[in-house]
Amino acid sequence: MTKYYGWGLPYNASAYGAEIxxxxxxxxxxxxxxxxxxxxxLLFTLFKFRSRPGHKAEYKHNHFKAPTYLExxxxxxxxxxxxxxxxxxxxHVRALxxxxxxxxxxxxxxxxxxxxxxxxxxxxxxxTDIKLIGPANPLGLDRSDPAAxxxxxxxxxxxxxxxKPVIVRLSSKDVIHSFFLxxxxxxxxxxxxxxxPVWFQAKASGNFEIACxxxxxxxxxxxxxxxxxxxxxxxxxxxxxxxxxVAAPAPATAAAPVVPAV
Amino acid sequence: xxxxxxSHDLPFWRKYIxxxxxxxxxxxxxxxxxxxxxxxxxxxxxxxxQLAYPGQPLPVLGNLFSEKFMxxxxxxxxxxxxxxxxxxxxxxxxGVVPLAVGGFGNYFVPLxxxxxxxxxxxxxxxxxxxxxxxxxxxxxxxxVPQGTAQSGWTSYPPLADIATVGQTMWLIxxxxxxxxxxxGSVNFIVTIVQLRADGLSFFRLPFFVWAQFVTSFLLxxxxxxxxxxxxxxxxxxxxxxxxxxxxxxxxxGKPLTVSGGGNPLLWQHLxxxxxxxxxxxxxxxxxxxxxxxxxxxxxxPIYGYKSMVYSIVFxxxxxxxxxxxxxxxTGMGSKMSAFFQITTMIISIPSVIILTALALSLWGGSIxxxxxxxxxxxxxxxxxxxxxxxxxxxxxxxDIPLHDTYYVIGHFHYVVAPGTIFALFAGxxxxxxxxxxxxxxxxxxxxxxxxxLIFINGxxxxxxxMGLAGVSRRLYxxxxxxxxxxxxxxxxxxxxxxxxxxxxxxxxxLNFFGSLIWGxxxxxxxxxxxxxxxxxxxxxxxxxxxxxxxxYRGPYEYSVPGQKHDFWPQDMAQEN
Numbered sequence: 001m002t003k004y005y006g007w008g009l010p011y012n013a014s015a016y017g018a019e020i021x022x023x024x025x026x027x028x029x030x031x032x033x034x035x036x037x038x039x040x041x042l043l044f045t046l047f048k049f050r051s052r053p054g055h056k057a058e059y060k061h062n063h064f065k066a067p068t069y070l071e072x073x074x075x076x077x078x079x080x081x082x083x084x085x086x087x088x089x090x091x092h093v094r095a096l097x098x099x100x101x102x103x104x105x106x107x108x109x110x111x112x113x114x115x116x117x118x119x120x121x122x123x124x125x126x127x128t129d130i131k132l133i134g135p136a137n138p139l140g141l142d143r144s145d146p147a148a149x150x151x152x153x154x155x156x157x158x159x160x161x162x163x164k165p166v167i168v169r170l171s172s173k174d175v176i177h178s179f180f181l182x183x184x185x186x187x188x189x190x191x192x193x194x195x196x197p198v199w200f201q202a203k204a205s206g207n208f209e210i211a212c213x214x215x216x217x218x219x220x221x222x223x224x225x226x227x228x229x230x231x232x233x234x235x236x237x238x239x240x241x242x243x244x245x246v247a248a249p250a251p252a253t254a255a256a257p258v259v260p261a262v
Numbered sequence: 263x264x265x266x267x268x269s270h271d272l273p274f275w276r277k278y279i280x281x282x283x284x285x286x287x288x289x290x291x292x293x294x295x296x297x298x299x300x301x302x303x304x305x306x307x308x309x310x311x312q313l314a315y316p317g318q319p320l321p322v323l324g325n326l327f328s329e330k331f332m333x334x335x336x337x338x339x340x341x342x343x344x345x346x347x348x349x350x351x352x353x354x355x356x357g358v359v360p361l362a363v364g365g366f367g368n369y370f371v372p373l374x375x376x377x378x379x380x381x382x383x384x385x386x387x388x389x390x391x392x393x394x395x396x397x398x399x400x401x402x403x404x405x406v407p408q409g410t411a412q413s414g415w416t417s418y419p420p421l422a423d424i425a426t427v428g429q430t431m432w433l434i435x436x437x438x439x440x441x442x443x444x445x446g447s448v449n450f451i452v453t454i455v456q457l458r459a460d461g462l463s464f465f466r467l468p469f470f471v472w473a474q475f476v477t478s479f480l481l482x483x484x485x486x487x488x489x490x491x492x493x494x495x496x497x498x499x500x501x502x503x504x505x506x507x508x509x510x511x512x513x514x515g516k517p518l519t520v521s522g523g524g525n526p527l528l529w530q531h532l533x534x535x536x537x538x539x540x541x542x543x544x545x546x547x548x549x550x551x552x553x554x555x556x557x558x559x560x561x562x563p564i565y566g567y568k569s570m571v572y573s574i575v576f577x578x579x580x581x582x583x584x585x586x587x588x589x590x591x592t593g594m595g596s597k598m599s600a601f602f603q604i605t606t607m608i609i610s611i612p613s614v615i616i617l618t619a620l621a622l623s624l625w626g627g628s629i630x631x632x633x634x635x636x637x638x639x640x641x642x643x644x645x646x647x648x649x650x651x652x653x654x655x656x657x658x659x660x661d662i663p664l665h666d667t668y669y670v671i672g673h674f675h676y677v678v679a680p681g682t683i684f685a686l687f688a689g690x691x692x693x694x695x696x697x698x699x700x701x702x703x704x705x706x707x708x709x710x711x712x713x714x715l716i717f718i719n720g721x722x723x724x725x726x727x728m729g730l731a732g733v734s735r736r737l738y739x740x741x742x743x744x745x746x747x748x749x750x751x752x753x754x755x756x757x758x759x760x761x762x763x764x765x766x767x768x769x770x771x772l773n774f775f776g777s778l779i780w781g782x783x784x785x786x787x788x789x790x791x792x793x794x795x796x797x798x799x800x801x802x803x804x805x806x807x808x809x810x811x812x813x814y815r816g817p818y819e820y821s822v823p824g825q826k827h828d829f830w831p832q833d834m835a836q837e838n
Contacts, residue, residue: 005745007727007752009663023660024730031650039643042621046639049560051628057561057821057828058626067566067618074614078607081657086603089659094596111514130512140512173512175421176526178591178666182732182745187662189591191526192420193508196593209744213666213734215346215414217421218339221738 004208010182013208013229015201016093017185023085030077096199102165107158108139109170109177109190112219114210115139116158120150120243133173152242156225158210161235165201178214181227187213202229280391282383283804287390288369289697294397295361299683300767302352305345307764312337314757316739330409339738343412344428346736348400350415351432354540355439356397358682362547363443363481364393366689367450367474369697373795373802374468376459376811376833381452389445396438403431414736416537419506419529423498424513433496440489447481450474459794459833461813465568466832468793468817472571473550476578477543484539484582491532498524505529527592534585542581544678545645546574548685549616552638555692556620558791559635560627561828563818566619573612573619580609590658591665599658606656613649617642628821628828632789633707637688640715641681648676651726669729672722680718687714687770694774695788699800700781706773713766720759724752790829793817797833 004011009021049055096102106117106125115138119125126141126148133140138155141148160166170179170190177190179198183206188198210225230238278286311320317336324335331341372380380386403410411432413422422429454475458467467475494505502520506529509522557564564570586594586602621642629635651673654660664670687710695701733746740746740753787796798807811833819830 005731006748007731009730010732010745020659020662023657024654024663027654027657027660031653035643035646035650038621038646042624042639042643045621045624046629049624049627049629051561051630055628057628059562059821059823060565060626061563062566067615067622070618071611071615075611078610081653082603082607086657086659087600090596090599093659093662110512130510130517133512133515133517135515138515174514174518175424176418180732180734182663185663187591187665189593191592192511193525194593211732211734211743211745215343215418215421215736218343218412218738220736221339221740222742224742 004183004206011206012185013183013202013204013206014185015203016089017183019089019092020185023081023089026085027081096167096197097165097201102167102199103160104167104169105158105160106169106171107179107190108173109179109212109216110138110173111175111217112212112223113138114156114158114179114223114225116154116156117141118152118154118239119147120152122147122150126151130173150243152239152244154242156210157228158225159228159230159235159238160202161232162202162205162229164232165199167197167199170196170198175216176214177212177216177223180211180213181208182211183208184227189214205229205231280387282379282387284368284372284380284383284386285697285802285806287386288365288367290390291360291364291368291393292366294394295357295359295365298352298397299357299361302349302357303764303767305349305352307760308337309342309345309349310757310760312342312738313740314754316741337738340409340412342738343414343736344404344409347411347414347417347432348404351400351411351436353678354415354544355436356393356400358544358678358686359443359540360393361686362544362682363450363474363477364390364446366470366547366551366686366693367446367477370693370795371450371453371471371474372457373696373798373806374471374793375454375457375462376794376807376813377453377457378805378807380449381456382449385445385449389442389449392438392445393442396435396442399431399435399438403428403435406431416533417495417529418533419495419498419526420511422495422529423506424518430496430499433492433499436492437489437496440485440492443481443485444489447478447485450478451482454478459811459813462794462832465571466813466816468550469553469564469567469570469574470547470550472574473546473553476574477546480539480543480546480578480581484536484543487532488536491529491536494532495529527589530589530592531586534588535582538585538588539578539581541674541677542577544682546578548641548645548682549574549620551685551689551692552620552641553623554793555634555638555688556623557818557820558692558789559630559632559638560624561630561820562623562627563816563820564619565622565625566615567816567818570616570619573615577609577612577616580605580612584609587656587661590661603657606652610649610652610656617646617649632691633702633704633711634688634692636708636711637684637691640711641685641688644676644680644684644718648673648678648681651676663732664729666734667729668725668733668735671735672725672729675722675725679722680715684714687711690774692789693795694777694781695784696795696798696800696802698778698781699783700777701784701788702773702777702781706769706776710766710770710773713769714763717759717763717766721756721763724749724756728752787831790827792819792829792831794832797831 108115117139124147127145128140129142130140172190172192179190180187184200186200206229208227210227212223319335324332406427408426410428413425497503498505504521504524506526507520507524511518553564584605587606590599691702691707728749731749786800794811813832821828822830
């Protein structure tokens with residue numbers, strides 16, 4: 001797995017990730033150039049005007065016009081960053097793909113796991129109720145709801161097909177978490193009481209990870225999940241394997257095989 | 263002076279403990295702040311062991327901790343989270359602010375404006391003792407069952423609402439600290455407006471006084487929302503309210519029995535409405551100190567004094583409308599985030615003006631590389647790195663992968679550690695002769711400076727690499743994540759630098775206490791400076807000045823052509 005991760009930005013498996021990465025590179029080149037230039041000026045000044053016998057300071061309050069130009073330059077550059085990069089990228093990243101095009105999945109975060117909920121073939125998420133929450137049913141999925149019969153649940157593993165937009169609807173059972181897919185350039189706080197959608201499109205398959213980026217308690221450091229991008233046929237096979245047996249009249253708890261926590 | 267006689271009659275405890283003299287209170291604040299900085303630093307050094315060598319027993323020291331904190335010398339995640347929360351809280355609210363505002367502000371604002379004391383001496387004393395109570399509460403919270411607060415210094419609910427009893431102590435401590443800051447800020451504002459010496463107009467004020475003036479307004483206006491928020495969270499915890507708790511929470515498999523209907527984001531808005539101006543509370547006094555030291559040690563006026571004053575006022579104003587850039591990932595709408603991105607870019611402009619003005623002040627000077635000047639000079643590039651790395655975090659698109667990673671830690675520590683704390687060290691070396699009548703050792707000071715500069719960069723520079731790699735902050739064990747494992751060698755490097763940085767403070771501690779006895783005795787103006795504090799005796803007596811100061815000119819009249827000396831004090835009537 002470590003082949004995806006190193007000392008720079010992680011491997012980019014995201015369709016829109018390149019835009020974000022480009023902005024980060026542009027910013028760092030700018031920052032390094034500005035700092036090196038400015039620092040060289042500082043060192044030169046410190047050397048040139050060091051106190052020594054025969055050298056006297058000059059009585060001057062305002063002896064440069066350059067800073068005004070520098071300020072204007074910085075302001076213009078920042079305007080370019082905002083209008084040319086940040087706003088368009090943010091608009092692209094935030095605008096959800098049309099409903100029919102994208103696959104939808106719910107993730108309900110809790111201390112310290114990611115509960116993944118697929119709507120199943122009918123494309124409708126079944127009802128959930130906090131009264132039904134138990135060790136075997138962490139989502140509180142109501143299996144008596146017709147829409148819930150074909151729903152698929154998993155813990156700590158999110159499988160998605162490659163090259164298809166995916167909308168993840170994020171909510172939390174207890175405290176604030178943050179859903180972080182390093183290779184997908186996705187990070188979104190998960191706020192209890194809110195339902196926040198986030199989307200991405202994987203452009204490469206692989207076995208990646210989900211991290212929690214917001215301190216959520218003692219187990220925050222191990223709130224790790226697997227994020228698996230599959231070729232479409234492998235993804236369908238996975239779905240089929242974990243689909244509940246619809247025919248069986250389901251007792252509320254044992255209906256769906258829940259993927260054990262890893 | 264009769265005042266002076268009066269002070270000699272006071273019993274010890276009135277003169278040195280419950281004193282109303284701004285200088286004694288300033289020293290009390292300063293010493294407390296330094297001790298808390300050391301304490302907060304020690305907490306961090308403990309965390310660095312766990313980060314460098316996760317799950318390995320801490321040698322020697324590990325056995326001193328009770329089972330509540332470490333088992334067999336191995337740190338528990340509970341303790342790690344406590345250390346993290348308290349490191350932040352202590353450094354910001356008990357260390358830097360008390361030292362920068364309470365310590366330097368209290369001691370030098372009245373001296374620099376030529377006043378005998380603060381406007382409200384008893385309020386001043388109250389402010390210190392309320393702060394002291396806050397400090398005691400925070401320290402005591404380590405010893406309650408299950409330890410102190412462990413939800414980060416930001417204390418986001420619902421996590422903080424359902425946390426152990428230490429969180430309640432944290433909230434009570436914060437209410438004390440905020441109250442103390444409010445009392446102090448009112449006092450500063452009135453003192454600066456009302457007690458300036460004759461002839462000391464606003465545009466003749468030293469930049470340090472301007473910085474403290476703006477800082478006081480920030481404290482006065484930004485702290486009340488957090489005080490309110492703290493009380494609301496306290497009510498959530500002890501009185502069963504649900505200001506920050508939505509309905510339908512299920513904690514550890516059981517529905518939480520609360521009334522619900524609250525919103526966790528309300529806390530974040532109230533918290534950051536304080537905590538962003540708070541960043542400027544940390545940085546503005548540091549800029550003020552640096553300006554004083556740069557002017558004095560370049561022997562020339564600072565560049566663009568008026569633009570710096572306008573910039574700092576504008577900075578103070580803008581700091582109230584950028585807070586939500588800490589919350590870009592909470593799901594805010596694009597219009598909101600566009601607004602806060604624009605304000606965030608705008609606020610960088612006055613910061614750049616001040617930094618540029620300070621750097622250009624060096625041009626044409628005759629620079630003396632004294633220890634205070636070294637620290638003040640290092641402040642410029644260090645704060646520069648801190649400011650620049652704020653750029654990717656202030657734009658929502660690049661903030662996505664960097665938010666809540668080590669990149670953020672590196673960014674704000676460059677602002678407050680090698681930035682503000684270096685400026686505070688500069689201030690200590692610069693004003694020590696005024697406070698004690700003796701100079702600190704230059705040799706020890708330079709050892710302290712060079713080793714601190716090297717190691718502090720060793721601590722924070724690698725954090726940018728870790729942050730780009732996506733390593734989240736507040737992880738008890740970074741080895742759990744595949745994406746964090748490749749940067750683990752950096753964690754070891756950072757830890758070694760952090761412990762070395764600790765060792766590099768030993769020359770400072772020796773110097774600080776040793777110079778009280780062995781330091782070279784000085785008279786009023788050892789640095790040949792121009793501002794008013796240098797025309798009072800060293801140390802200044804009760805009531806400060808042995809004459810009534812009259813001000814004739816601006817604060818930085820160095821190397822004025824036609825003068826015999828290269829400094830022309832503000833209160834000198836004739837030619838110098």
